[in-house]
Amino acid sequence: MEFFMTIKQILLTGFVLLMSFALLVISASGEYNPDNPERDQDDIGQKIDSLLSIMTLDEKIGQMTLYTSDMDQTGAFLRPEYIDDIKAGRVGSIFNAYGAEYTRYLQEMAVNETRLGIPLLFGYDVIHGHRTIFPVPLGETASWDIDMMRLTAEVAAREAAAEGLHWTFAPMVDIARDARWGRIVEGGGEDAYLVSLMGAAKVEGFQGNSLNDLHTLAACVKHFAAYGAAQAGRDYHSVDMSDRMLREVYLPPFKAAIDAGAVSVMTAFNDLNGIPATSNTYLFQDILRDEWEFDGFVVTDYTAIMELLYHGVASDASHASELALKAGIDISMQDGFYHQTLADLVDDGRVTEAQINQAVANVLRVKFRLGLFDDPYRYSDPEREKAEVMKPENIEIARDMARKSIVLLKNEDQLLPISSSIRNIAVIGPMADNRRDLIGSWSAAGDWTKSVTLLEGLKKRMPDVNFIYAEGTDIDGNSREGFSAAVAAANNADLVILALGEAYWMSGEAASKVDISLPGVQEDLAKELNKTGKPIVAVLMNGRPLTINWLDENIPAILETWFLGTTAGDAIADVLYGDYNPSGKLPVTFPRHVGQIPIFYNMRNTGRPFDADSKYTSKYLDIENEPLYVFGYGLSYTTFEYSPITLSGNELRTDGSIEASITVSNTGGYEGEEVVQLYIHDKVASVARPVRELKGFQKINLMPGESKDVVFTITNDELAFYRADMSFGSEPGKFTVYIGGNSRDTQSAEFVLTE
Secondary structure (H helix, E strand, O other), rough: HHHHHHHHHHOOOOOOHHHHHHHHHHHHHOOOOOHHHHHHHHHHHHHHHHHHHOOOOOHHHHHHHEEOOOEEEEEEEOOOHHHHHHHHOOOEEEOOOOOOOHHHHHHHHHHHHOOOOOOOOEEOOOOEEEEOEEHHHHHHHHHOOOHHHHHHHHHHHHHHHHHHOOOOOOEEEEOOOOOOHHHHHHHOOOHHHHHHHHHHHHHHHHHHHOOOOOOOOEEEEEOOOOOOHHHHHHHOOOOOOHHHHHHHHOOOHHHHHHHOOOOOEEEEEEEEEEEEEEOHHHHHHHHHHHHHHOOEEEEEEOOOOOOOHHHEEEEOOHHHHHHHHHHOEEEEEEEEEEEEHHHHHHHOOOOHHHHHHHHHHHHHHHHHHOOHHHHHHHHOOHHHHHOOOOOOOHHHHHHHHHHHOOOOEEHHHOOOOHHHOOOEEEOOOOOOOOOHHOOOOEEEEEHHHHOOOHHHHHHHHHOEEEEEEEOOOOOOOOOOOOOOHHHHHHHOOOOOEEEEEEOOOHOOOOOOOOOOOOOOOHHHHHHHHHOOOOOOOEEEEEOOOOOOOOHHHHHHEEOOOOOOOOOOOHHHHHHHHHOOOOOOOOOOOOOHHHHOOOOOOEEEEEOOOOOOOOOOOOOOOOOOOOOOOOOOOOOOOOOOEEOOOEEEOOOOEEEEEEEEEEEEOOOOOEEEEEEEEEEEEEEEOOOOEEOOOEEEEEEEOOOOOOOOEEEEEEEHHHEEEEEEEEEEEOOOOEEEEEEEEEOOOOEEEEEEEEE
């Protein structure tokens, strides 16, 4: 093999000792053995030690350097200076490079033209699909279907791995309670329990049972940590919070993803209590390495080491690199600061080669587990690329995930599903025949030209219906010129489907907004159409919660569809016509007004809880406290009735368990799925506790008239928290358990926890 021949050439020059070490590196199979991980880790550890012993300092620093390739519509491109760096062994990883042929071309450079032939690691933003695009992560989480989230990650990994990729910068598990923050679209919303399950499922889907499997990717959980709490919802801004808040709310999803096997972690852009994440020893050494025993590698976000200069904690590039390395950051993304400064820092005694060795070992460990030393080109197979990318099974999975992600927010007088007897339907709005925005932000390799628009999906579903299309207005402009044509279309129809929302670039990174209402004059268009008296179904396409009070008050039916991806139009048509009964539930609260933000369901009570009859309680003068739509909310075409809760006992010992049972009945006329949600409240504790916290859920399917008993087992684990002294555990006392279809409308019962 090429790697062996590279080492052999070193032997021929007289370096017999180097050859003996190299033979140790490549001897025996490097295949990962999930049945005996300890032996595998020992084997890889020996190979890493052998390889480190023959690497120069510059070669080691190369493994800590990540540079970008520039990929666009015209093809692949790598900057000339990076080509020279690859050939010199000064680059260990490349991102934004995919495609079987292109990645092989770059890999051959690293393997055949460097002294040691260490293969490159190829990374990419495979966030919600690779070529086949699934709903944005916030939308997927609205499905509350953990198995489907795992499956879509698996499909994305198969497609990406077939195009030469080894590593994805996902999942993002940042808790987000502020809809102004554009990156809320990339995560799972506001609840630590739900986001933890989502994050673990994504890691399991990406990585499978073994990184050595050709169809898997190495996952990178991001952004560590607390990035979603940026002040004022402004991207990259500061975060200041207590250790209690950090550990109770923002860290659990990261711990869940790492426990699920994530082999890499990405730093956050924000500072945490004045210390930038990229130089934060508390985060990356004390918590990640020491407490959680993480043995993967840490990569910065784009140019984050350089940004230590702008944070004001580093005086120059050398100082920034020193801070980052000592904090435990293994790979520098794009800024090249490690490349430029680490060798001099070692010479000056400011960092040690032992510290560099540890970082390099963390990187090499993942490369070995991926099988790159066995066959550097194993991921670059054009035939597999053709077979895997956007195959029919992937498209069907995308359509199913898209259906499950849709949330029915309102359905007055059972306007939906649309009756097959309605023959004239006006399809109006800037999102109605929109193709570009359907795949959302962070759709990287996705081809928006292949996405199915809402109008196309409707026409395919009902070819005999007369669909009358009018754009009405664009997404964010002020023109009302199209209003008259839209009103005319509505007047000639029996029903109006009004498709409104955001452009794909209005959410995602660097997309913070102070106004989260519908952009442009879309609401004005809705008001004009409402004057026609025709029944209207509003279909929303967006990447964040929106303030849509007027729609809620005036439009009889509203569907939240997020950005659903490649199969958006087909999936929405499936739901509109009742081929699929919507079952999604909101993973994030929808405020009435931006002034309520941050707003989330699991708040703590105050010493003066809300009282409508008393001014001097915690409330607003000009708007009610309650959000427009609560966390966990979502309707169905059928109706569900919940019985009172039955507890198996009224007392729970810390070493025991208690069962909470409830009977859920389908009292409507349609088969439907319901997400039955369990919440718990600790009534008296050493620190104020949230009014309720999600601790479990089950998604059940019921036929009309069918009932099902749903049972939750509650143990001491569900009652533990960070107590007044910051020790973790429970406290004896009274607890309330709530079960229902959302975080507000629930049945309740009480029990006592005893020693």
